[in-house]
Amino acid sequence: MSEHFVAVAACDTIPEGKFIKVSIKGHDIILAHVEGRYHAVEDNCSHEDYPLSFGCLDGHRIKCSLHGSRFSLETGEPLDEPADCPIRVFPVKVMDGQVWIDPSV
Numbered sequence: 001m002s003e004h005f006v007a008v009a010a011c012d013t014i015p016e017g018k019f020i021k022v023s024i025k026g027h028d029i030i031l032a033h034v035e036g037r038y039h040a041v042e043d044n045c046s047h048e049d050y051p052l053s054f055g056c057l058d059g060h061r062i063k064c065s066l067h068g069s070r071f072s073l074e075t076g077e078p079l080d081e082p083a084d085c086p087i088r089v090f091p092v093k094v095m096d097g098q099v100w101i102d103p104s105v
């Protein structure tokens with residue numbers, strides 16, 4: 001495992017279909033639990049620098065509450081206008097009952 005991975009939460013603290021917000025080394029990150037997998041994306045909409053954590057999950061997507069753009073949790077790609085730039089996606093690992101994120105990527 002990369003030396004950059006940081007343990008951020010116990011797996012059982014993030015219910016299926018929910019997300020939490022974590023801050024690691026200056027990055028505000030959304031950690032989502034969807035269909036048994038964990039995804040980490042930056043907590044910032046690429047449209048107008050608005051927190052995506054104010055929005056909600058829509059399957060494998062996070063939806064911005066300001067203008068409605070949805071982003072893939074897997075690729076960070078925007079799926080709806082008005083956003084046209086991707087958001088950052090961070091590598092995630094599960095080990096020893098913890099979720100680990102690499103914020104260096």
Ligand code: FES
Nearest residue numbers: 045047048064067
């Ligand atoms: S700020 Fe997110 S879609 Fe406009």
